[in-house]
Amino acid sequence: MKAIRVTGSALSWEDSEGPGELPAGHVEIDVVWTAVNRADLMQRAGVYPPPPGASEILGLEVSGRIAAVGAGVRGFEPGEEVCALLTGGGYATRVIVPAVQVLPVPKGFTLEKAAAVPEVFATAWLNLYQEAAIKPGERVLLHAGGSGLGTAVIQLATAFGNPVFATAGDATKLEICRNLGASGVWNRKDGSFVDAVKAWGGVDMVLDPVGGSYIAEDQKVLNVDGRIVLIGLLGGRSAQVDLGLMLVKRHRLIGSTLRSRTVADKGRVMQELHRHVWPLLAAGQIEPLIDSTWPIDQADEAMAYVAENKNTGKVLLNVAS
CATH class of the missing domain: 3.40.50.720 (NAD(P)-binding Rossmann-like Domain)
Known part of the structure; x- marks a missing residue:
């Protein structure tokens, strides 16, 4: 796979080791979109390390398609379009995430639009x-x-x-x-x-x-x-x-922080979103506000844009069309 690598203050989009074996209760996602969050800026600056066991790769949310389903997972099939809340690993072409942190794309949403939903x-x-x-x-x-x-x-x-x-x-x-x-x-x-x-x-x-x-x-x-x-x-x-x-x-x-919470805690939040918020998104009553989109190899420029408070709404990164 490919991923954003942080070397000192520099970012580079390069070949990277894959996410590893797919554990039970997890799914693997082919990433199409991810997003820039302030936590990414802080992690890059060395002041917000990922929790123990989490990926060192930046990125706290993605949208994409299910690539594989781990043992015990129900309700997801390869090829299905989804969005997911991550503890890390989003700035990459593939990511493994607990299935409870994954939701189907809201009805009527593109993958681009869905990428702006999970974290915020x-x-x-x-x-x-x-x-x-x-x-x-x-x-x-x-x-x-x-x-x-x-x-x-x-x-x-x-x-x-x-x-x-x-x-x-x-x-x-x-x-x-x-x-x-x-x-x-x-x-x-x-x-x-x-x-x-x-x-x-x-x-x-x-x-x-x-x-x-x-x-x-x-x-x-x-x-x-x-x-x-x-x-x-x-x-x-x-x-x-x-x-x-x-x-x-x-x-x-x-x-309050979200990233360091347990998988069970994050799963409860995501299920509450699915129950109470997904219907509002599908009906167009509320929707994520997208400020701009950037190709993944321009992640450095996108992060600088967020750091300068130029955005109103989400800044997205296109990983794969």
């Missing part, structure tokens, strides 16, 4: 409806609203009756957030979001990929029993927390 919608569902356990009517503050994840969160939360206030650093991105369903927006370049979110009515949950100084600001806009779900550290790993406010208002600060 799994992350959105996990953090909104499992970690924060938000109920219909509860309100969400979302940072980095123009990201691939952000555009998924806005649509998903809105579809399930949870109003969204989105922040971003670009007026065009904020307009897209509004078009996707956000009922409140704020440009972070205009200063603190606190007064604007309070005027909007406050929130019951914050989805925060920033951390750092944002945590103290998040606390100021949280209603009683509010939850902050921290999913990234773009603003730094140290923060001030007002413990008095946390105590009096019964706030919760929850750290």
Whole structure:
């Protein structure tokens, strides 16, 4: 097979050793599309190594066709078009993945469109409806609203009756957030979001990929029993927390990652997506927002594009036509 190799800071698309023997309960996929996620940038920089036993190859999601089915797997056949959530290995022509992390392509979707679904919608569902356990009517503050994840969160939360206030650093991105369903927006370049979110009515949950100084600001806009779900550290790993406010208002600060969870945990998330989100995707009620597509041998340029925050929605890599 071929795969992206990371040597120092350089990427190269070259021949690579295959994914190995197909274990029971797994499927092998001929990859057609994969996607760039910030975790890929962090892994490449050496600050986010894959969990023990995971592939060293970048890539946390793919779409493609089933190449082979391991013992004990039911419901998949060679040639079937699927998309999958990975722990690594997506920047390659073939990948082996536990079958519970694989789903059929949503009805009416191309493989290109399906590649933009697994990671962002799994992350959105996990953090909104499992970690924060938000109920219909509860309100969400979302940072980095123009990201691939952000555009998924806005649509998903809105579809399930949870109003969204989105922040971003670009007026065009904020307009897209509004078009996707956000009922409140704020440009972070205009200063603190606190007064604007309070005027909007406050929130019951914050989805925060920033951390750092944002945590103290998040606390100021949280209603009683509010939850902050921290999913990234773009603003730094140290923060001030007002413990008095946390105590009096019964706030919760929850750290959450998807990649390091068990196969069983990821399988539960994917089955929840299949049950609750796949029908909305098939009906066109929600859909992944794709910013741009790049050939796999231009992965370096695509990753630089994401690193510079130029994308609104997902950036995809075409592995094979």
